Amino acid sequence: MPGSIYMPMFYLQAYHLDVKAAKKAILEGFRxxxxxxxxxxxxxxxxxxAAAVCVWVLGSKVFVANIGDAKAILARSSPTDGSNNTTDGxxxxxxxVLTREHKxxxxxxxxxxxxxxxxxxxNGRLQARLEVSRAFxxxxxxxxxxxxxxxxxxxxxxxxxxxxILGCDGLWGVFGPxxxxxxxxxxxxxxxxxxxxxxxxxxxxxxxxxxxxxxxAVVIAFRKKQ
Numbered sequence: 001m002p003g004s005i006y007m008p009m010f011y012l013q014a015y016h017l018d019v020k021a022a023k024k025a026i027l028e029g030f031r032x033x034x035x036x037x038x039x040x041x042x043x044x045x046x047x048x049x050a051a052a053v054c055v056w057v058l059g060s061k062v063f064v065a066n067i068g069d070a071k072a073i074l075a076r077s078s079p080t081d082g083s084n085n086t087t088d089g090x091x092x093x094x095x096x097v098l099t100r101e102h103k104x105x106x107x108x109x110x111x112x113x114x115x116x117x118x119x120x121x122x123n124g125r126l127q128a129r130l131e132v133s134r135a136f137x138x139x140x141x142x143x144x145x146x147x148x149x150x151x152x153x154x155x156x157x158x159x160x161x162x163x164x165i166l167g168c169d170g171l172w173g174v175f176g177p178x179x180x181x182x183x184x185x186x187x188x189x190x191x192x193x194x195x196x197x198x199x200x201x202x203x204x205x206x207x208x209x210x211x212x213x214x215x216x217a218v219v220i221a222f223r224k225k226q
Contacts (some may be wrong), residue, residue, distance in 0.1 A: 017058055023152045026056070026065050030136075034148035049138030052150075053099055053166050055220060060157045062164075063149040064086040064098045065136035069169040072098040075181045093185055094161060095177035100151050102134035109145075111135035114196045118144030153215075163188070163221040165201070171212030174205050184219060194221045 030052075031174030041047060050088055051068025064072050077091040104107055113119070113133060114128055118141070121128040138146050165180050176185070187197045198219045199207065205211040 013221045015140075016177065018132070019060055019061065019154060022061075022063060023154070026054075026063060027098065027149065030065065030148050034136050038139050038142070040135055041139050047138065047140050049132075049135040049141070049146075051132055051135055054150075055164055055166060056159065057220070061154055062157050062161075063152065063154045065152045066099040067102060067148055067218065068132040068138065069101045069103065069172075070099070071101070071169075071172050071177075073165045073167075073168060073177045073180060073181075074098050075159045075164070075185060076158075079160070090121070095181040095182060097177055098153075102132055102151075104131065104133045106133070109115040109116050112147075112204070113145030116143070116145035139150050157222065161222055163194075163219055167201075168214050168216050170211045170215035171202070171205050171217050173213055174209035174211045175201075188221065194219045 005118060017213070041117075051066075051070040053066040053070035054064070054074060055073050056063040068071065074096040075093050075094050076096055103124065104110060104113055104120045104126040108135075110120045118126055119127055124225050126133060126141060126146065130138065130146065133145065134147050134149065135141075136148050143199055163184060165184060167175075167180070171180070180201065184197055184201060187200055188194075193201070194206075201217045202215055205215050205217075
Protein backbone atom coordinates (compact mmCIF):
# COMPACT_ATOMS: atom_id res chain seq x y z
CA MET A 1 0.00 0.00 0.00
CA PRO A 2 1.20 3.52 -0.66
CA GLY A 3 2.40 5.68 2.19
CA SER A 4 4.03 9.02 2.74
CA ILE A 5 6.02 10.97 5.30
CA TYR A 6 7.31 14.51 5.62
CA MET A 7 10.55 14.77 7.60
CA PRO A 8 11.94 18.11 8.84
CA MET A 9 15.65 18.37 8.09
CA PHE A 10 18.24 18.61 10.87
CA TYR A 11 15.66 18.72 13.63
CA LEU A 12 17.99 16.91 16.02
CA GLN A 13 21.36 18.42 15.20
CA ALA A 14 22.40 18.48 18.84
CA TYR A 15 21.51 14.81 19.29
CA HIS A 16 24.55 12.60 19.82
CA LEU A 17 24.25 9.47 17.74
CA ASP A 18 26.29 6.30 18.15
CA VAL A 19 26.29 5.07 14.54
CA LYS A 20 27.76 1.68 15.40
CA ALA A 21 25.14 1.08 18.09
CA ALA A 22 22.36 2.20 15.74
CA LYS A 23 23.44 -0.27 13.06
CA LYS A 24 23.69 -3.03 15.65
CA ALA A 25 20.13 -2.25 16.78
CA ILE A 26 18.88 -2.41 13.18
CA LEU A 27 20.50 -5.81 12.67
CA GLU A 28 18.94 -7.06 15.89
CA GLY A 29 15.56 -5.70 14.84
CA PHE A 30 15.70 -7.61 11.57
CA ARG A 31 16.77 -10.77 13.40
CA UNK A 32 13.88 -10.55 15.87
CA UNK A 33 11.36 -9.77 13.14
CA UNK A 34 12.44 -12.81 11.17
CA UNK A 35 12.38 -14.99 14.26
CA UNK A 36 8.84 -13.84 15.05
CA UNK A 37 7.63 -14.47 11.49
CA UNK A 38 9.18 -17.93 11.45
CA UNK A 39 7.40 -18.79 14.70
CA UNK A 40 4.09 -17.50 13.35
CA UNK A 41 4.48 -19.35 10.07
CA UNK A 42 5.21 -22.60 11.89
CA UNK A 43 2.09 -22.20 14.02
CA UNK A 44 -0.05 -21.16 11.08
CA UNK A 45 1.31 -23.67 8.61
CA UNK A 46 2.26 -21.09 5.98
CA UNK A 47 5.60 -20.62 4.27
CA UNK A 48 5.45 -17.13 2.79
CA UNK A 49 8.33 -14.67 2.82
CA ALA A 50 8.90 -10.98 2.25
CA ALA A 51 11.61 -8.63 1.13
CA ALA A 52 12.01 -5.40 3.09
CA VAL A 53 13.56 -1.95 2.87
CA CYS A 54 13.62 0.45 5.81
CA VAL A 55 14.84 3.99 6.35
CA TRP A 56 15.51 5.73 9.66
CA VAL A 57 16.22 9.46 9.90
CA LEU A 58 18.03 10.23 13.16
CA GLY A 59 19.07 13.83 13.35
CA SER A 60 21.02 14.53 10.17
CA LYS A 61 21.97 10.87 9.72
CA VAL A 62 19.99 8.55 7.46
CA PHE A 63 20.17 4.76 7.86
CA VAL A 64 19.06 2.38 5.13
CA ALA A 65 18.60 -1.38 5.54
CA ASN A 66 17.26 -3.92 3.09
CA ILE A 67 16.84 -7.59 2.32
CA GLY A 68 15.71 -9.06 -0.98
CA ASP A 69 14.72 -6.98 -3.99
CA ALA A 70 12.94 -4.00 -2.42
CA LYS A 71 14.78 -0.75 -3.14
CA ALA A 72 15.28 2.75 -1.79
CA ILE A 73 16.06 5.61 -4.18
CA LEU A 74 17.30 9.04 -3.06
CA ALA A 75 16.57 12.20 -5.04
CA ARG A 76 19.56 14.54 -4.74
CA SER A 77 20.23 17.77 -6.59
CA SER A 78 23.57 18.54 -8.21
CA PRO A 79 25.99 21.00 -6.58
CA THR A 80 24.67 24.53 -7.04
CA ASP A 81 27.41 26.13 -9.13
CA GLY A 82 24.93 27.05 -11.84
CA SER A 83 26.69 25.08 -14.58
CA ASN A 84 24.13 22.28 -14.69
CA ASN A 85 20.91 24.23 -14.30
CA THR A 86 17.95 23.28 -16.47
CA THR A 87 16.27 25.64 -18.91
CA ASP A 88 13.88 26.88 -16.21
CA GLY A 89 16.80 27.70 -13.90
CA UNK A 90 16.24 24.84 -11.49
CA UNK A 91 18.96 22.46 -10.39
CA UNK A 92 18.67 18.98 -11.93
CA UNK A 93 17.92 16.12 -9.58
CA UNK A 94 19.55 12.72 -9.92
CA UNK A 95 18.45 9.35 -8.63
CA UNK A 96 20.81 7.52 -6.29
CA VAL A 97 20.15 3.85 -5.55
CA LEU A 98 20.66 3.32 -1.82
CA THR A 99 20.22 -0.44 -1.72
CA ARG A 100 21.80 -3.58 -3.13
CA GLU A 101 19.54 -6.37 -4.33
CA HIS A 102 19.98 -9.84 -2.86
CA LYS A 103 19.38 -12.46 -5.50
CA UNK A 104 20.52 -16.07 -5.59
CA UNK A 105 22.18 -15.58 -8.97
CA UNK A 106 24.72 -13.06 -7.64
CA UNK A 107 28.14 -14.66 -6.94
CA UNK A 108 28.45 -13.69 -3.27
CA UNK A 109 24.91 -14.83 -2.51
CA UNK A 110 25.29 -18.00 -4.57
CA UNK A 111 28.46 -18.92 -2.67
CA UNK A 112 26.71 -18.60 0.69
CA UNK A 113 23.76 -20.66 -0.53
CA UNK A 114 25.98 -23.43 -1.84
CA UNK A 115 27.98 -23.45 1.39
CA UNK A 116 24.71 -23.96 3.28
CA UNK A 117 23.85 -26.94 1.09
CA UNK A 118 21.48 -25.20 -1.29
CA UNK A 119 21.63 -24.96 -5.06
CA UNK A 120 21.03 -22.25 -7.64
CA UNK A 121 19.44 -23.33 -10.92
CA UNK A 122 20.43 -22.09 -14.36
CA ASN A 123 17.63 -19.52 -14.23
CA GLY A 124 19.12 -18.04 -11.06
CA ARG A 125 16.62 -19.39 -8.56
CA LEU A 126 17.36 -20.98 -5.20
CA GLN A 127 16.28 -24.62 -5.28
CA ALA A 128 14.83 -23.72 -8.72
CA ARG A 129 12.09 -21.71 -6.97
CA LEU A 130 13.11 -18.58 -5.07
CA GLU A 131 14.71 -15.59 -6.80
CA VAL A 132 15.78 -13.64 -3.71
CA SER A 133 18.47 -14.87 -1.35
CA ARG A 134 17.52 -12.81 1.70
CA ALA A 135 14.03 -12.45 3.11
CA PHE A 136 11.85 -12.48 6.19
CA UNK A 137 10.11 -15.82 6.59
CA UNK A 138 10.49 -18.35 3.75
CA UNK A 139 11.17 -20.94 6.44
CA UNK A 140 11.49 -23.83 4.00
CA UNK A 141 14.53 -22.10 2.49
CA UNK A 142 16.27 -21.02 5.69
CA UNK A 143 18.25 -24.26 5.93
CA UNK A 144 19.61 -23.82 2.41
CA UNK A 145 21.01 -20.33 2.62
CA UNK A 146 18.21 -17.76 2.85
CA UNK A 147 18.97 -15.25 5.60
CA UNK A 148 17.34 -12.10 6.93
CA UNK A 149 20.57 -10.20 7.60
CA UNK A 150 20.26 -6.81 5.91
CA UNK A 151 22.79 -4.60 4.26
CA UNK A 152 22.92 -1.52 6.49
CA UNK A 153 24.56 1.76 5.62
CA UNK A 154 24.21 5.41 6.51
CA UNK A 155 24.82 8.84 5.06
CA UNK A 156 24.56 12.45 6.17
CA UNK A 157 21.45 14.32 5.10
CA UNK A 158 22.18 17.59 3.30
CA UNK A 159 20.22 20.47 1.79
CA UNK A 160 20.67 18.80 -1.61
CA UNK A 161 18.58 15.79 -0.58
CA UNK A 162 14.90 16.12 -1.53
CA UNK A 163 13.12 12.82 -0.98
CA UNK A 164 13.46 9.04 -0.80
CA ILE A 165 11.24 6.54 -2.59
CA LEU A 166 10.84 3.09 -1.04
CA GLY A 167 9.28 0.43 -3.20
CA CYS A 168 8.92 -3.31 -3.64
CA ASP A 169 10.04 -5.14 -6.76
CA GLY A 170 6.73 -4.65 -8.54
CA LEU A 171 7.23 -0.89 -8.58
CA TRP A 172 10.80 -1.16 -9.85
CA GLY A 173 9.76 -3.65 -12.49
CA VAL A 174 7.98 -0.83 -14.36
CA PHE A 175 9.84 2.24 -13.08
CA GLY A 176 13.55 2.91 -13.44
CA PRO A 177 15.16 4.91 -10.60
CA UNK A 178 15.47 8.15 -12.60
CA UNK A 179 12.01 7.68 -14.05
CA UNK A 180 10.47 7.35 -10.58
CA UNK A 181 12.36 10.37 -9.24
CA UNK A 182 11.22 12.52 -12.17
CA UNK A 183 7.63 11.34 -11.71
CA UNK A 184 7.60 12.15 -7.99
CA UNK A 185 9.43 15.45 -8.41
CA UNK A 186 6.91 16.65 -10.99
CA UNK A 187 4.00 15.94 -8.66
CA UNK A 188 5.69 17.57 -5.68
CA UNK A 189 6.25 20.69 -7.77
CA UNK A 190 2.49 20.72 -8.34
CA UNK A 191 2.21 20.93 -4.54
CA UNK A 192 0.46 17.61 -4.12
CA UNK A 193 0.76 16.06 -0.68
CA UNK A 194 3.27 13.27 -0.29
CA UNK A 195 0.37 10.92 0.43
CA UNK A 196 -1.22 11.82 -2.89
CA UNK A 197 2.12 11.49 -4.66
CA UNK A 198 2.63 7.98 -3.26
CA UNK A 199 -0.82 6.93 -4.41
CA UNK A 200 -0.29 8.39 -7.86
CA UNK A 201 3.03 6.56 -8.15
CA UNK A 202 1.42 3.20 -7.36
CA UNK A 203 -1.57 3.93 -9.58
CA UNK A 204 0.73 4.80 -12.48
CA UNK A 205 2.64 1.55 -11.97
CA UNK A 206 -0.46 -0.65 -11.81
CA UNK A 207 -2.97 1.00 -14.14
CA UNK A 208 -0.81 2.69 -16.75
CA UNK A 209 2.36 0.59 -16.78
CA UNK A 210 0.60 -2.72 -16.18
CA UNK A 211 2.54 -3.90 -13.14
CA UNK A 212 1.51 -7.51 -12.51
CA UNK A 213 3.40 -7.99 -9.25
CA UNK A 214 2.96 -6.70 -5.71
CA UNK A 215 3.25 -2.93 -5.80
CA UNK A 216 3.79 -0.70 -2.79
CA ALA A 217 5.56 2.61 -2.29
CA VAL A 218 6.46 5.07 0.44
CA VAL A 219 7.69 8.59 -0.29
CA ILE A 220 9.69 10.38 2.41
CA ALA A 221 10.08 14.07 1.59
CA PHE A 222 12.54 16.27 3.47
CA ARG A 223 11.43 19.76 4.47
CA LYS A 224 14.16 22.32 4.06
CA LYS A 225 15.37 24.17 7.13
CA GLN A 226 13.83 27.64 7.29
